[in-house]
Amino acid sequence: MASLPAVSPPLWLLAELTYRCPLQCPYCSNPVELASAGTELSTDDWFRVLQQARQMGAAQLGFSGGEPLVRQDLELLVAEARRLGFYSNLITSGVGLTSDRVGSLREAGLDHIQISFQSTDSDISELLSGSRKAFAHKLAMAEAVKSAGYPMVLNFVLHRHNIDQIEQIIDLSHALGADYLELANAQYHGWALLNRDELMPSREQLKRAEKTTNAWREAHPDDMRLFFVVPDYYEERPKPCMNGWAKMFLAIAPDGLALPCHSARSLPLEFPNVRDQDIAAIWNESPAFNAYRGFDWMQEPCRSCPEKEQDFGGCRCQAFALTGDASQPDPVCTKSDQRSQVDAALTAANCHNATSASMQYRTWSASQSIIASTQ
Amino acid sequence: MIDPASIPQLNKHFRLQWEEAQDCYVLLYPEGMVKLNESAGLILSYVDGVKTVANIIAELTERFPQVDSIASDIEEFMATASAQRWVAFS
Numbered sequence: 174m175a176s177l178p179a180v181s182p183p184l185w186l187l188a189e190l191t192y193r194c195p196l197q198c199p200y201c202s203n204p205v206e207l208a209s210a211g212t213e214l215s216t217d218d219w220f221r222v223l224q225q226a227r228q229m230g231a232a233q234l235g236f237s238g239g240e241p242l243v244r245q246d247l248e249l250l251v252a253e254a255r256r257l258g259f260y261s262n263l264i265t266s267g268v269g270l271t272s273d274r275v276g277s278l279r280e281a282g283l284d285h286i287q288i289s290f291q292s293t294d295s296d297i298s299e300l301l302s303g304s305r306k307a308f309a310h311k312l313a314m315a316e317a318v319k320s321a322g323y324p325m326v327l328n329f330v331l332h333r334h335n336i337d338q339i340e341q342i343i344d345l346s347h348a349l350g351a352d353y354l355e356l357a358n359a360q361y362h363g364w365a366l367l368n369r370d371e372l373m374p375s376r377e378q379l380k381r382a383e384k385t386t387n388a389w390r391e392a393h394p395d396d397m398r399l400f401f402v403v404p405d406y407y408e409e410r411p412k413p414c415m416n417g418w419a420k421m422f423l424a425i426a427p428d429g430l431a432l433p434c435h436s437a438r439s440l441p442l443e444f445p446n447v448r449d450q451d452i453a454a455i456w457n458e459s460p461a462f463n464a465y466r467g468f469d470w471m472q473e474p475c476r477s478c479p480e481k482e483q484d485f486g487g488c489r490c491q492a493f494a495l496t497g498d499a500s501q502p503d504p505v506c507t508k509s510d511q512r513s514q515v516d517a518a519l520t521a522a523n524c525h526n527a528t529s530a531s532m533q534y535r536t537w538s539a540s541q542s543i544i545a546s547t548q
Numbered sequence: 549m550i551d552p553a554s555i556p557q558l559n560k561h562f563r564l565q566w567e568e569a570q571d572c573y574v575l576l577y578p579e580g581m582v583k584l585n586e587s588a589g590l591i592l593s594y595v596d597g598v599k600t601v602a603n604i605i606a607e608l609t610e611r612f613p614q615v616d617s618i619a620s621d622i623e624e625f626m627a628t629a630s631a632q633r634w635v636a637f638s
Contacts, residue, residue, distance in 0.1 A: 182569050184569075184581065229569065230567065230568070230569025230570060232565070232567055232574060232576060232581055233576065233579065233580070233581055235579070258565065260563055260565075260576035260577075260581070262578060262579050284563070284576075284578075285578040285579070287578065287579070322560075324561035324577070324578050326578045326579070352561060352578075353578060
């Protein structure tokens with residue numbers, strides 16, 4: 174038997190506190206099977222997870238969801254994270270945030286709040302999120318976050334319905350005083366994959382948005398930093414997903430399932446639960462976390478590819494979603510014999526006039542129907 | 549060129565922290581972490597918003613008299629740290 178590669182510790186812990194969310198964005202990165210998750214971890218369970226992960230060396234901590242603000246114990250978890258020495262990030266839609274809570278979280282030791290926006294106008298925001306009031310509230314909360322002294326990161330998930338607003342997105346973020354702006358195209362997993370044909374921007378749209386972003390950067394070299402993420406379908410090589418399977422990133426789902434990436438619940442692996450095992454045993458010894466470590470699991474053309482140490486074969490979830498086999502090369506790679514699936518999706522994105530009419534929104538009942546239809 | 553009389557201060561959006569598991573100093577910032585090499589970590593640990601660049605050079609020269617290039621190493625690092633916005637000078 175081949176020896177297992179040396180295991181480096183998890184440096185990044187993503188605490189998905191809940192799958193509950195007041196919004197219903199059709200590109201949500203949560204798994205489509207979210208309604209099948211078990212009961213949420215308790216405050217004490219999360220304390221234990223934070224302590225064990227910190228002891229192994231995790232330093233960056235994301236509180237995410239769903240909408241993490243629906244957890245009433247968020248301030249307690251933030252305080253414990255600060256005590257342990259984590260740098261803690263709250264990844265939120267801003268819905269459920271109040272000026273008081275911005276302050277109480279700061280007092281508890283929260284380092285950073287990232288607010289995600291759907292669009293720069295309330296109509297598209299409502300169409301995507303299902304909430305009429307969300308947009309105005311997000312603006313108010315972005316201002317509250319800024320005035321409380323947090324570094325401000327704004328995140329816009331880009332897709333064909335908002336990518337042409339790129340100038341307005343940049344201008345709005347700049348006016349709000351953002352330090353960093355993430356212009357992240359949807360990555361096509363989970364709900365976004367279900368809605369891929371309605372969301373994927375055209376090549377022209379993407380080019381224009383990149384050009385605008387680059388021009389802004391050149392005109393404002395010492396100002397707000399822009400991060401632009403293209404949909405990986407438009408790349409020729411896969412992304413080095415999670416910097417390698419179970420190499421530095423650990424996600425804990427609301428029900429305690431431990432995952433090497435927040436999308437991994439969709440894979441046919443038996444993932445361990447923090448209710449049954451401690452983080453060290455899960456990280457170092459569990460079959461699921463060792464499944465795609467190193468290079469021995471790879472098939473051709475990855476196995477003999479000189480680029481395998483840069484991209485680690487790409488994304489296991491994407492390989493599974495598009496080919497049915499998680500150990501296949503990520504089909505984004507033009508060396509993959511399954512690349513035609515990616516090209517077909519791009520052809521569709523570049524020749525039809527998508528509308529939002531057939532979008533599948535991220536709701537509990539939609540998830541239940543999906544689960545029922547696959548059983 | 550960094551003025552030796554200027555006072556470097558860590559950008560308030562960054563946190564410098566010793567990480568036992570990585571055996572090094574790291575800079576933590578929103579959703580990111582920079583692993584610092586030994587000399588970068590050491591120099592940054594002297595940045596307190598009070599000491600001037602010249603003070604830091606003097607203190608580190610006293611602590612490591614056997615290292616010849618300390619002053620130029622520190623100046624070079626300060627230029628990098630400034631370009632990366634890890635520190636600002638007043």
